[in-house]
Amino acid sequence: MDVTGTGTGDSPVSGPQAWSRALLGATLEGVRTAVVVVDDDGLIVSANDAAQEVLGRSLGELVGQDSHDLLHRDSHGHAPPRTRCRLRDALLAGRTGHGDSEWFARGDGTLVRLSWLVAPCSSGSGEQGALVLLYGSERDVSDEGADEVPAPLAELDRLALLAETTTQLTSTLDVDEALRRLAALTVPRLADWAVIDLLTERDEVRRALVTEHKDGILVEREDLQGPMPPVPGESPMPLSRALRGAASSLADPATYQGSPDSGIAVEQGRLFAETGMHSAVIAPIRGLRDVLGALTLGRSKRPGAFTTADLPLLEEITRRAGLALDNARLYQRQRKVAETMQRHLLPQLPTVPGVEMTARYVPAPHASYVGGDWYDVFALTDSSHALAVGDVVGHDLDAAAGMAQVRNMLRAFAWSRPQATPSAVVTQLDDAVKHIAEVPMATMILATLALGDDGLWRLCWTNAGHPPPLLVGHDGRARYLTDAHGILLGTGLLRPRPDTVTVLPPRATVLLYTDGLVESPHHSIDHGLDRLRRHAAALAHRPLESFCDLLLEQVRPGDNDDDVAMLALRTPPHA
Template sequence: MRTSALAIDDDGLIVAANSAARRLLGRSLAELVGQDSHDLLHRDEHGHTMPRTRCPMREALLTGSTKHGDAGWFARGDDTLVRLSWLVTPYSPDTKEPGALVLLYEPTPAKRPRHDEGPPEPLTELDRLTLLAETTTQLTSTLDVDEALHRLAALTVPRLADWAVVDLLTDRDEVRRALVMELEDGILIEREDLQGPMPPVPEESPMPLSRALRGAASSLAGPSTYQGEPDSGIAVEQHRLFTETGMHSAAIAPIRGLRDVLGALTLGRAQRRDVFTAADLPLLEDLTRRAGLALDNARLYQRQRKVAETMQRHLLPQLPTVPGLEMTAKYVPAPHASSVGGDWYDAFALTPTTHALAIGDVVGHDLDAAAGMAQVRNMLRAFAWSQPTAVPSAVVKQLDEAVMHIAEVPMVTMIFARIALGDDQLWRLSWTNAGHPPPLLVTHDGQAHYLADSHGILLGSGAGRPRPDIVTVLPPRATLLFYTDGLVETRHHSIDRGLDRLRRHAASLAHRPVSSFCDSLLHAVRPDDNDDDVAMLALRTPALT
């Protein structure tokens, strides 16, 4: 193939690359094969590795679908970035597991108007309707404010202008120049040097941007508009904008939400010789009206996430200090839910020498699951505290009865344990498992195995079967990991595969500090297509003195 092509397996690892791809990416075959294609190559516009959950190429691989991108940034072997269009399509070499074929090619540059050419043809009515329909589709399909702004710029440049500038009002009525995009050699370039905080909106200024940010009607502007003595700091910044960009004509319209003014959109022309006229303003207002609704939804979603994150932080407990033990906990919300869920952990003192440990998962990953989780955790604390010497299965049995008759939760999996230091200076774990993935014990010399002896029925089933109690002696300098199924489960592979990956990676990290141990496991093991939250509780025993 003359087109640059990479073949990747179902884990995203490169298995083949043709000579065109090697030349385009400036890498040898040995530097490509066996590497994760996303981590090695795909970047955002700033040169940073793109988050996997936001990568459309990864989404195409995981869903087995065909997707195309007009332009993305890719890292070459010499650490430079190259902007390429891409196509990902399902591909299964020989009889191996399904993977994908990735084609990379230089995007076709948009035709840049020449100064000696006449003005471009005005948009027809069909063109206008098509643009408005595309704006609605593009902006309402994302709940990320930055992504929506970039899509708005891509829709308007170069169809309507050479420059797109978005100024946003914050919750405190402060102004931020959130995006400045220009068309350069057919490619949209973000001008970060022109972005950033702006002076406050003056109450009486007649200048176009100030009026737009107060919600007034759209208007036209040019360099001469801001040539005189500035009446405000915003006027100074607008004069700088026209000087830096070379815009000779601009149209400015407010971006209105359902209740408030959210900001303003400025479209400017520098390369195009034709100027904006009053006839262009109705189309601009239609665009900003759609943008305002999309930004309103995105901001509401972000506020809800912030509230949910605050709620989750208050629901999850602070870990106690246990002399002699290192202990840490991690919680990662579901990427596509409300940032809260039914996964939880807990650790608290039962007696001066004994502590309780718990990890669990209430079915679901939404606000209802989070509320149910809080119920279950609080009842467990009460039952365990009232019976500090009871075996774990007795406490869990009492909790199971409460879940059946009191709590508003469907089903719960959990592990409950008591840990104490013995006379031989070894830590002993007395525990029971109610339908939860087994704990993982990693010794200091890198041996890892699951504690699968105490597996009982989950809570809320009504089966009434007894759950066994197991006592495990923890070796010195060993790491014990409790986790929820979001760490190992995926829609495309069995849980056995996830458990095997967790065991192998945990063994390789046996010497890491316990917090770094958990962070590295989350990065290496958590499935990319995971749509569940993850809770982890890890502890490490000390060396014998």
């Protein structure tokens, strides 16, 4: 696009600057009304001095920017949806348009309320665009009177917020994450502050989250969080009433300026003083059966106080939040029960004179939190012990219950036949699993550990479809014990099960583990086994407790949702 006759010398001035000069000219530059020039794509090509002053932006900060994204805002500081922006529609349609008292963003982040007029125009060469005149109040939002009430959310925005609340809060079963999402949904859209108080199972109050909108991000104020005084039974104060399940209500600093009637009122007064909130709305968070807590939204920077017109929306938000928190709490309670049950099912390790021994159980990080992985060590005779590690198929309470059945039957069979080989005991267990236990399939290693006449410890074992044991010498040489491998339990097939005996050298480490330590959805099992062998060899000189902890830290795949059981033993230094 070339516009000639507006430059200096013999060289014509071309491009947006030439066009904007042709459109504005000396006359428009002298107009006190703010004028912004945009092209047919809505991009700013120029602005006069009055526009730069009103918008608090230099010409360089304006030119080339999308006028809608850069300038136009709703009453909460968000860019309105493009599909519902009348100013943008008028620009792109090339028609005259007008809007009264809408919000525009200044360069310093504040808002200014202006009316606008779009006037389509074209350059001498036929390029299309428009002049946008901005006029009216030029007061910053921070200068607005406290009595001015921000426009309530439009019905479509209100429904969108509620739908987003449901989606965000029901897509997590972590209580803390749900609280953070609730705060992010309401701040800064509705308020400058979000405060969430929760009632514990013992009816104690905990200020779980205090969040403010600061410098464009949400900042958690840990100094305002923590335990709270108990809820008084008869207090008429808004938070106390909300925590007892009463209807939502409004509050301001004057609410807590008198003599406090309780400790919780003292804390609320401190909250208003610390945050500078001039207006707040407080609503109970109700679950299906009980009151779970309360949500306080406060305004400190934005103008206008909350009104009773804001209460229905807040109550609808807290109703949905209550159902989501109820589900999250129930899930965490069930998970805790399941994990505690499984940990109690796992045994305390006996003392084997001369041999170090330790075990680890780590629940799945994301999906199941409880499963069928287990370990066991128990005495067979005065001179021998049985060691076992196994994995019942599944990742739920059924798997954990099946694990307990298999472990108890294994103990009974091994104890009743202390001289039997591990393969004979596992064969008997496999037959019992098919007829007694409610276990689809399982893998395991059963071994006996005994001290030989030469002073060296011997490990005799059989493997029922399980990852092989790892033997690590003190010199750093590591190898898998791949002999004695048979089919897993529960197949219904009758196959002979072999036994193998390995003499353990002094200061050797034997590691039994479940597949959660080495399996990953993104790598082969061989990759995981090689990784475990290399890390175990490098840690051979570490104390046994440190050896296991570091293996879990360095080897366990971060993308695996399986639980892990580990059993490690180390022989004494000298035979």
